[in-house]
Amino acid sequence: MKKKFASLRIKALLAVLLVFGLGVTFYVFSKETKTFFSVSNIEKDKMxxxxxxxxxxxxxxxxxxxxNTLKLAYDVAMVEKTVLSQELELEKKNVENLMEIIKASKNPSISQILIYRKQLSDLKTSLASKVxxxxxxxxxxxxxxxEIESQNEVMYQQKVKNDTLASHQKKLESTLKSASKLDLNNFKVVALHDKKTGEELETDKAKSTNKLKASFYISGNSVAKTGKRVFYVQVLDQKNTVLGEDKLIEFGNNKALVYSFIVSADFQGKPVNVYGILNSDNEFKKGTYFVNFFDKHEIMGSTSITLK
Known part of the structure; x- marks a missing residue:
């Protein structure tokens, strides 16, 4: 009886162990299966x-x-040189800007790609409209x-007449301008020493010089404009410094002059001698002084003097 009971206990224990073993095996297999499918899903997501x-x-x-093709198409369209050229140039800039933005996007998303395609489509539509x-x-x-060609002959004949008249007018104006231009010559400069008696003596000594007298001669001209005429005298020392007033005057058209003093003359069509004086605040130094004479900004002549 005891042996029979012991045998039953052993069988029961074996049954429990068998059930436990099956359970463990099923658990392990189930876990491995889940792991396999999980890894597979990750790999699939990666792919x-x-x-x-x-x-x-x-x-x-x-x-x-x-x-890039669209950019070339804009270049072709702009060859026409129409009133739309500026708009086309601006839209071409938009194409180039979009290209730079896309190139800078290293890993564009699908949503970005859709936006780029929409912008590309809009640019194509705009170009088609412009073309x-x-x-x-x-x-x-x-x-x-x-219509213009039908009027060209009449306009051409009129242009020939106008050109002929304009040419004659231009020649007449040039001749009159040349004839009315004053002729300045005989440019001189002398150094003067003032004596206590009021007498002025010419000198070539720097320490004796009180002032420089610059003079020139205006030839007679019956067709030149009469009245007050103004001329500019520029005196330069050894360092190329402008002496005297050292003032700047502008004549327009980017023309200007720095002068030492002004000389005025009442021109009435007849020859006239003109002169001006440069007084020195300090002693004149030894060396050569250059004197330029101007009618407005145009230089008319030059001379020089050397003081010992």
Whole structure:
């Protein structure tokens, strides 16, 4: 009886162990299966992500190629030189800016690609509209050219007459201007010493010089404008410094002059001698002084003097 009871206990223990072993085996197998499927899903997500990235890069390249072609199309359209050229130039800049933005985008997302495609489409549509408008303008210009050509002969004949009159007028004005221009000559400069008696003596000594007298001669001219005429005298020392008033006067057209003093003359068509005086605040130094004479900004003559 005891042996039979012991045998039953052993069988029961073996049954429990068998059930436990099956349970453990099922648990381990179930866990490994879940792990396998989890890893598989991750790998699949990675592959999908890689494929999506490759697709975005490929789409990015296609958009850049299309934009480059569109840029060339804008260059062709601008060759026409129409009133739309400025607008076309601006839109071409937009194409170039978009290309730079896309190039700077290393890993564009699908949403970015969609935005780029939309912008590309808008630019293409705009260019197509401009090209159509240019064609209309060319057609209108052709009609206008036909109308203009019918009037060219009359306009040409009138232009010949006008050109002839203008040429004669220009020659007459040039002749009159040349004839009315004053002739300045006999340019001189002398150093003067003032004596206590009031007498002025010429000198060539620097320490004896009180002032420089610059003079010139205006030839007679019956067709020149009469009245007060102003001339400018420029005195330069050994350092090329302008002595005297050292003032700047502007004549327009970027013409200007720095002068030492002004000489005025009442010109009445007859010859006249003109002179001006440069007084020195300090002693004149030894060396050569250069004197230039100007009628407005035009130099009329030059001379020099050397003081010992």
């Amino acid at each position: 999908d992500s890689i494929n999506e990235s490759n697709q975005a890069v490929f789409a990015q390249k296609n958009i850049l190629d299309s934009l 159509a408008e240019i064609k209309n303008l060319k057609s209108e210009n052709k009609s206008l050219l036909t």
